[in-house]
Amino acid sequence: MDIFIQQCQEIIGTEYVYIGEVDKAPYLTDWGKRFTGQSKAVLKPKNVHEVASLVKLCQFHKIAIVPQGGNTGLCGGATPDKTGNSVVISTARLNAVRNLDLENAAITLEAGVILSHAQETALGAGKLFPLSLAAEGSCTIGGNLATNAGGVQVLHYGNMRDLTLGLEVVTPNGDIFNGLRGLRKDNTGYSLKDLYIGSEGTLGIITAATLKLYPLPCSKATAMVGLTSVKSAIDLIELSRMKSNANLTAFELISTRALNLVTKTTKNFDSLLNTTSGWVVLLEFSSMEDGTNSQARIETLLSEAFTSGLITDAMIANSIQQSKELWSIRETIPEAQLKLGTIIKHDISLPISALPDFILSAQVKLNDLYPNASTIIFGHLGDGNLHYNLAPNSPELSEWIEENRSSINQLIHNEVYKFSGSFSAEHGIGQSKRDELPQRKSAVEIELMRTIKKALDPQNIMNPGKIL
Structure with missing residues (x-):
């Protein structure tokens, strides 16, 4: 047996070193089935120290590393190339909730925690972790950080970069950068966490993060409205911000062609599907008021939007279940379109x-x-x-x-x-998008990115062939 594989087995255990083709297969093809690569092994460490030991071993043997979370990415960023001179390091077993600091409104999670579990953990403590994606039942916190995920509530809460207080990262030489400080202010030099967020595993492996929590809204008001034009959607955003005391947390534009993919069997949608402009908006307000006040406010807002000629029709959710149904429509569009x-x-x-x-x-x-x-x-x-x-x-x-x-x-x-x-x-x-990136960013930007990559990963073992 390959000495490298033996050493991996010694570090994390034989059962967590996948070398058979059947065992490796789920990790070698991306979610969209566009990219398939080869790998010496799929490695599943349990903690940051095992990750660090594996990275040091890979550096010694000059074997490339492809970090992988839930494998839900859409750009092939977590899929190895076809050379076979790499290993996939899966964060699936790094799935602990390390700390829940309610007084500091922060939670520390390992990279393999599924996003929906992070949401549920926060909810169980009476808090909100606001990142919400269609893939939240399978994507992981590490992957969300690696791609700087946004989601449907980014309008109010921001993307992962905005939600992150600190990171723990294993560097390409196997050192552990422990930046899990729950500070809102830390002006002590370069913001290293921001360097790793969005880097797609090309500068290091994110193994844990300290993230912000928010108060749970007392109520939400949700509606889907037919627009008179795309421009009217922009005017509706401004009207919503001016006229409502609640926080506009989501504002989703949907073409009726997309809506038709998932509402053909849904009642009461005919008028929205037949909106002359061909566009609808799904909007949601979160409020610390009770549900009755929130409902009254959204009705008043939409009445003014009608009067102003911004919308032609509206369906307001009258219950939590109806709100979930409206969001289910939006969330099932990505999969529904595949039948085309x-x-x-x-x-x-x-x-x-x-x-x-x-x-x-x-x-x-x-x-x-x-x-x-x-x-x-x-x-x-x-x-x-x-x-x-x-x-x-x-x-x-x-x-x-x-x-x-x-x-x-x-x-x-x-x-x-x-x-x-x-x-x-x-x-x-x-x-x-790697080969197109130099067309879209200036030569100065590309050179700065290459300089950072070379400085932090001189052997180019960390997810090579991605981004640059």
């Missing part, structure tokens, strides 16, 4: 003010050059993040759309940058 055939996904962000012009400009060009493709658009309008996806007009055209993936990507991304946007809002770069 091969999907080309774009995770883009733009200045909110530029969104209407971008949507119109991109649609005109797509109609002209790719009439066999239809857009499926939904996303976090409140922070300018759209999931701008394209599907073939029929599943039989899946091969055609795959053949045109590169040119369609270029068209959409060119439009995004024409309006001063970004081609990666919350999914990261990984493998799928």
Whole structure:
């Protein structure tokens, strides 16, 4: 047996070193089934010290490391390349809640904690951990940090960078950086945690994090409304902020084409599905008031929105169950679109003010050059993040759309940058966007990133081939 494999077994135990092809297979293909690689082994350490020992061993043998959490990424960032000269280090067993500090409104979690478990732990203590994603039942805190995840409540609470107080990281030479300080203010030099958040495992392995907690809202008010135009959605955000004492925590723009994928059997949606503009918004307010007051406030707001000509119809949730049903519609769109055939996904962000012009400009060009493709658009309008996806007009055209993936990507991304946007809002770069990154960032930015990578990981063993 390979001496390296034997040494791995000595560190973490034979049962946690997967070397058989069947055992390794689930870890070698990304969630979207676009990337498949090879690996010497899949390693499943239990604690930060085992991670550090494995990293030192890999450095000695010059074997690359691919950190992996829930393997729910959409850019191939947690998938090894095809050389086979790497190991996958899974954080699945690093799943402890290390500390719950209610007085400091903070929680310390290991990287392998499933996001939904983090939410439930906070809820059990009477607090809110606000990160919420469609994949929250399987994605992990480490992966959320590695991609600087956003989600549906980022409008009010921010993304993972905003939610993080401190990190524990194993560096590429096997040292342990213990930055798990629950401080809101710590102006003592470079912000190292911000360097690792969003780095997709290319600078080190995040093994734990101290994260912010928030008071639980006393009530929530949820509604789905039909818009008169995309521009009216932007005006509705402003009206919501001016007229409501509650916090606008979510504001999701959804095309009726996307809505149709999941509401064909749902009652009372006909008027929303037939909205003339082709757009609806799912919005939610969180409040410290009781439910009766919150409901009255959202009704007053939407009444004014009607009068102002911003919306044409509204469905207000009258119970927690109805609110869950509305959110279920939004959360099932990503999976529902797959039945249309091969999907080309774009995770883009733009200045909110530029969104209407971008949507119109991109649609005109797509109609002209790719009439066999239809857009499926939904996303976090409140922070300018759209999931701008394209599907073939029929599943039989899946091969055609795959053949045109590169040119369609270029068209959409060119439009995004024409309006001063970004081609990666919350999914990261990984493998799928790596080669395009130098086209989208300046030579100075790329060189600074390369300098940081070389300084921290001179042997290039930490997730090579991702981002850069």
